[in-house]
Amino acid sequence: MPSTALPSQSIGAPIPNNTAHAVSVTLPTWEATVGYEEGEPWVVNKMHSGYPRFFIHSDIQQLCKLIESSYARDNERCFIFPTYNIAKRCRAFIKEKAATMSPPLHPAVRILQLSTPAPANTQEESYKIEANIAIVFFPSNLFSLVKQYWQHTGEGISSRLGEYFLSEMKDKLAEEINNKGPSAKDSISSRSPRTSRSSRSSRSSVSVNNSNISNKQESATFIEERFGRNLDLRYAKEAKKILLSRLASEYDPSYVDASNTYLYPSGMSAIFNAHRAVLGCASAEDAQKLKSVCFGFPYVDTLNILRKWGAGVHFYGFGDDESLDDLEFRLESGEKILSLFCEFPSNPLLKTPDIIRIKYLSEKFGFYIVVDDTVANSSNVNIIPYCDIVVSSLTKIFSGDSNVMAGCLVLNKKSKFYSQLKKFMDEDYEDFFWDQDAIYLERNSRDFQGRSQIMNKNADEVLKLFQSSPLISHIYYPSVTSPESKKNYDAVKRENGGYGALISIVFKDQTDAVCFFNTIKLSKGPSLGTNFTLVCPYAILAHFKELDEVAKWGVDPNLVRLSIGMEKSSELIAALKEALDAAQEQHLV
Structure with missing residues (x-):
């Protein structure tokens, strides 16, 4: 049965309370709902959660920033999808819709694939899996267009996949950003021979709080498996x-x-x-x-x-x-x-x-x-x-x-x-x-x-x-x-x-x-x-x-x-x- 605790009345709080991957978000008043729709800072700046197809989860946002800092060319943004075929569909959507703009645009759209390591032994199989993502890079002025694909189709990566990938690859991406570069033996692999890594040195470094990510994931796993029968x-x-x-x-x-x-x-x-x-x-x-x-x-x-x-x-x-x-x-x-x-x-x-x-x-x-x-x-x-x-x-x-x-x-x-x-x-x-x-x-x-x-x-x-x-x-x-x-x-x-x-x-x-x-x-x-x-x-x-x-x-x-x-x-x-x-x-x- 649901908890008898009073629900949060704080703008932007997840529903349910204290849920890392909550599907809903608190908009406690009619005025706050209007303020959200009008983009009022007193509402929008407090939105740390939201319905996933409309609001990009913080873990996914952080993963996008890391990938952009490591792999994007100048003036590029990215969205992340779970498979190469979905990324191709997104690319086709971008090109088709951009061509109908006034004036018509013919943007360069690239796809990069990344994967995490498979479990090395049976013990790791309980908490580790080989995960794959496909990243679509596009000119930053087309962000709102690409977000339409994310919202309408529901084919973007889930927040849990974003969280998992972030925890697995944060160190490797940090090396990339700081121009150390992964070696050929690194477990994070790029499977897109066409991907350019130009202009990495011109971008500022991005810091990742490794302990916070690990602690959050371990805590959530413990609570859910101990009390939730996962x-x-x-x-x-x-x-x-x-x-x-x-x-x-x-x-x-x-x-x-x-x-x-x-x-x-x-x-x-x-x-x-x-x-x-x-x-x-x-x-x-x-x-x-x-x-x-x-x-x-x-x-x-x-x-x-x-x-x-x-x-x-x-x-x-x-x-x-x-x-x-x-x-x-x-x-x-x-x-x-x-x-x-x-x-x-x-x-x-x-x-x-x-x-x-x-x-x-x-x-x-x-x-x-x-x-x-x-x-x-x-x-x-x-x-x-x-x-x-x-x-x-x-x-x-x-x-x-x-x-x-x-x-x-x-x-x-x-x-x-x-x-x-x-x-x-x-x-x-x-x-x-x-x-x-x-x-x-x-x-x-x-x-x-x-x-x-x-x-x-x-x-x-x-x-x-x-x-x-x-x-x-x-x-x-x-x-x-x-x-x-x-x-x-x-x-x-x-x-x-x-x-x-x-x-x-x-x-x-x-x-x-x-x-x-x-x-x-x-x-x-x-x-x-x-x-x-x-x-x-x-x-x-x-x-x-x-x-x-x-x-x-x-x-x-x-x-x-x-x-x-x-x-x-x-x-x-x-x-x-x-x-x-x-x-x-x-x-x-």
């Missing part, structure tokens, strides 16, 4: 096998088994690679010409992926029956589409699409269906019979502890596209899910089903509280969003399933929303599916620069999203009621 690195492969079997067991075995279930380092990476799989299975002509459909208002980077890779996207932001009517008319009129991506239900509006009708249209008109079931999760709904690919963020409720990023992609064995998709995955899939992350995820997910049931029950109690509040104009939750949406959800809800942990509420007055959010004594920051309740002003946090645009799709600036956790129901209700009462009191003044 496996050690020798069992990373077994941990991944367990995870694949655990994930596959969530579905009917006639549709899914471990052989068609794939692990990724983030949910976004699973979505990106699902899109890559669809593009890879299509003919070259279709991949270049046919647009995909984004059905329903999605998490922001799903839409970014469909816009920036492939032929583009038709966006049906409402994701309702009328939208399906329009899509069907488009298809009946002769237009072809490549695929349809949707969330089940959507985040943050908790709208559930008519997946059975979508399946019917797919059979008739021959497009792929990719469903993200993160919000409902596989313990509550059985979505696999109605799509070709299921993707999910395991960072969320499957993990629950908010201390590891992960995702999965599952193929439907009964899909008409299964043979093509399976062939693509067999030839293309790389396991770049870092071993230490797999070990943490295996531990965290052991009680996934039980935690999901507790969250379902708590969410139902919270729903009743909000339904009685005169301050709230609308509640979004799969059972109450709309009769149409509830019918669509119930059509695939498991017999013992619930409606999930995510609730969005819209206040009639923004001053009430601000008072409620600022008063509530719960964790406040991005992410969802955590074992503890997590609250954020979603529209402000995710769409601050496009509030007018997202309002067209029903995402109100006064929307507050709550991911309900496992606290005692009475304590949770008391905390929420206290905040509602404070908002009610100031409303009457």
Whole structure:
């Protein structure tokens, strides 16, 4: 069960407290959230943590600086990826997008590969592994462009891989920086013959606090293995096998088994690679010409992926029956589409699409269906019979502890596209899910089903509280969003399933929303599916620069999203009621 300690209310503190690889970060007030989005120093300068695809972890930042000081040419920056193939994809993205700039740019982009030594003996196997990274060097003026690839695809290195690589190679890089250079026998190896080491002598030296890095890693390892029942690195492969079997067991075995279930380092990476799989299975002509459909208002980077890779996207932001009517008319009129991506239900509006009708249209008109079931999760709904690919963020409720990023992609064995998709995955899939992350995820997910049931029950109690509040104009939750949406959800809800942990509420007055959010004594920051309740002003946090645009799709600036956790129901209700009462009191003044 979650700790009873009060969550931090300090800007920039990790969520959970004192967690080196925390997934969320504290933004304790509405004003702090706005300040973060506007880049205000009083907020930004305190952000020592953040959601990993948006905020580059301090260990990764330090590793980048060391590598740049040792290997970069003048005016170059770098991003680090776990494999050479991913680095090549990033390089292709940079060149393609830079060529469309005004004026067009044709930057030099280089890739360097580095590796750490393999364990020298069986004793070292418990804490040491051969790790590989691929570094993309690019002109520094393109940093914001390259960060788009990092954010959208979720394919950057994990913070734990950054920490491990930093601890293993810090001495060697320090030698490089100080112009001592590694010898041919050094265990850190460069595997890129094209890499230049020019201008090293012109750069200032970078100091590395070796003892701090080692102490932090040893302390974290001791605590997690002593109290968290973690496996050690020798069992990373077994941990991944367990995870694949655990994930596959969530579905009917006639549709899914471990052989068609794939692990990724983030949910976004699973979505990106699902899109890559669809593009890879299509003919070259279709991949270049046919647009995909984004059905329903999605998490922001799903839409970014469909816009920036492939032929583009038709966006049906409402994701309702009328939208399906329009899509069907488009298809009946002769237009072809490549695929349809949707969330089940959507985040943050908790709208559930008519997946059975979508399946019917797919059979008739021959497009792929990719469903993200993160919000409902596989313990509550059985979505696999109605799509070709299921993707999910395991960072969320499957993990629950908010201390590891992960995702999965599952193929439907009964899909008409299964043979093509399976062939693509067999030839293309790389396991770049870092071993230490797999070990943490295996531990965290052991009680996934039980935690999901507790969250379902708590969410139902919270729903009743909000339904009685005169301050709230609308509640979004799969059972109450709309009769149409509830019918669509119930059509695939498991017999013992619930409606999930995510609730969005819209206040009639923004001053009430601000008072409620600022008063509530719960964790406040991005992410969802955590074992503890997590609250954020979603529209402000995710769409601050496009509030007018997202309002067209029903995402109100006064929307507050709550991911309900496992606290005692009475304590949770008391905390929420206290905040509602404070908002009610100031409303009457």
